[in-house]
Amino acid sequence: MQKKDMGLAVLIIIVGAIVYLRNPLFLSPINLGNTANLIGLFGLFAIGQGFVIMTGGIDLSVGSMIALLGVIFVDMVGRFGVPWPVAVLVTIGIGTLMGLAHGMLITRLRMQPFVVTLCGLLIYRGVARGYTGEATAGFPFGASYPELEWLTIGRSFGVPHSFFAMLLVGAICWVVLHRSVFGRHLYAVGKNEEAARYSGIRTGLVITLAYVICAVLTAIAAIYFAMFTRSVQPSSHGNFYELYAIAAAVLGGFSLRGGEGSIIGVILGVVLLQELQNLVNLLGIPSSLNFAVMGAVILAGVLADQQFNRYRAARRAQRAMEPKPEP
């Protein structure tokens, strides 16, 4: 765990302690279970966003993707009676194609990630609404899919399975980002794409894969969200979720310039964001102030981090100015 992550963990504990002292319901099993579920759901795609931000890119289409893929998944299972494992594979497959399209447009046609995924945000949302004719997609009344429900909204020992899914995905992604050759190349590409290319790294491939990973994890999250809400309202489902993911990554130490960040960081970022939402609810703050609280905390967090880095750079410069002892 890096120092940065440690700081974030301490902040989470402090905020948690304050909320608990003001309202002991914070640590009640029901509240913890619900919060863990939300952490799991948001964590799944925030981790994906982390891969994209690592390259210095951004994926704004995440929220719309969750809506469109949610509609498709619910329709396949609920209306067309597609066996759910097939539907899961198809949904993830469509997500993969979306990520591939983003990656190719960015690396092959040299389009800007912001533009590509902003268009994705508009297109996917529009298609979801057009396809359903603005109607809510849902399962037939009384329909039940025991295995699927166990996997997505089930609980073991009171812990929601979405949280376990996030932990599993997080563990795999930790290995990919911090222990695989691909992960190391991601760091290099994010820091200096040109120099990475001169080091023999296939930068286009690395960047494209980052968008594919993001889209695949978003597709998985879309299934979890659809099962959690049981119905998908195409115009509001997943709205602003891309911003939650970006906020979590930035809180977790990612730099939008690329090359900085960790899996543990982004997960802690998600935890802190959900804790803040919870704080707003439990402390009786009007929920309309939700976004304001989140924004203020992110601003303060990033500012503190930057000041720390500046201090570190100044100390380094100081050290360089001191004459070195000549042997």
Added chain:
Amino acid sequence: MTLGTPSSPPLLALENISKAYPGVVALSDVSLTVHRGEVLGLVGENGAGKSTLMKILGGVIEPSAGRIVIGNAIYPRLNVMESQAAGIAFVHQELNVFDNLDVAANIFLGREQRSPRLGLLDLAGMRDAALPLLRRVGAHFGPDVPVLDLSLAERQLLEIAKALSIDARVVIMDEPTSSLTLSETRTLMQVIADLKAQGIAVIYISHRLSEIEACADHVVALRDGLVAGELARQDIRHDAMIRLMIGRDLKALYTPPAAPPGDVILSLVGIATPAWPQARADLDVRAGEILGLAGLMGAGRTELAEAIFGIRPLLAGTVTLAGAPFHAHTPRQAIDAGLYLVPEDRKRTGLVIEAAIDENIALADLPAVARHGLVSRGEIGRRAAMQRGKLGIKAADLTRVAAELSGGNQQKVVLAKWLSMRPRLIIFDEPTRGVDVGAKAEIYLLLRALADAGVGVIMISSDMEEVIGVSDRIVVLREGRVAGALDRAEFSEQSVLRLAVGAN
């Protein structure tokens, strides 16, 4: 002239390499050879073509003509991969380290060792493999240190360790000691000796001629893209190298000032900039004189100008402008005091290249062309038209974007921006880079006209012909310090170069 052991074929040969850019010939028919275990010293002034030649060898740019022979393989051009595969390793002048990774990760980037079973990173293996490499370059840091915590000198050693790790047959070092201390330089010389003993060849590019004397077996001097001459081991001496580097016919460019220079307009005492935090520079400029600021790349000239202009922090020292203490924290303060900078990179910092010509001219002084806080298009146009007449800007329509103009006319637009205000001192950073010959002469006349109007002019230039031909006085910077000042009577390529590289 071929040097080296005739019995063994050369490890590397560049044969008749030329490189032409539109309007400029960077290299013309350059040939050189390097043998196993040999150190080739490559010398030449700024812009002589050394870096272009080495970029061709590194596969970064393609030659226009000629071929490269490495061992038995012949290449009309190389790409980066081929160059690396052929055993050519680059220690870059501008460091390409990744400061978000640790030392071992940098050394093995793109060639990571994998664990046998899962194919994941073999972190321990790479650490172990990095240790002896770091020891060979005399580094005092371990393989798992984050590069962020390394000094510039330590990063340089890391780059050399990286070159060693790819089993290089030829290691190219481009100004490797520019950020090293004396003891680190000594270590580097030892590293080079070790490489030689292992049969590895080194191409050593440096302005520090004493280092070349110390380590080179063979010297090639470039001048204006041509091989000016070669020196065998026994002939490598400071004087001989300088003689090969200089020796051009200088054209008469000089127009004398209309009147003797006036009072000191700008005075610098003990100035330190982030580029050379330990060095101190002192400098006086008089009203009505053109002061040439010469020096090698990296001597800190641009940084000095930017510090005075308020772009970079001034670490130490005092600036006096027209008799009053002056410290610009922002360019706005400098501009308001009548101190202007015409920056080196016209396209990026000199102009808003995609904006109209007249808007560029008005940009620094918008309040003057505004009525009730609203910018007046008509006033902008009137102002620009006046400057067009004064400076001879060749543009029919001043509302066209600046990018459409030639280099020389772009530079005149930058000038027009400042001349429409009230300059006291203008710093020109490489004013004629990328400007054709005719426009150069016009710019020189403009500099003189400015000086004659009582403005102090500092001209930073790496073009020897320009420095000697245009300046009334030359100050030479070396490693952030003033190495010496020359009056017109003392001007010569040799005297400037001696100060720039450090005579001994």
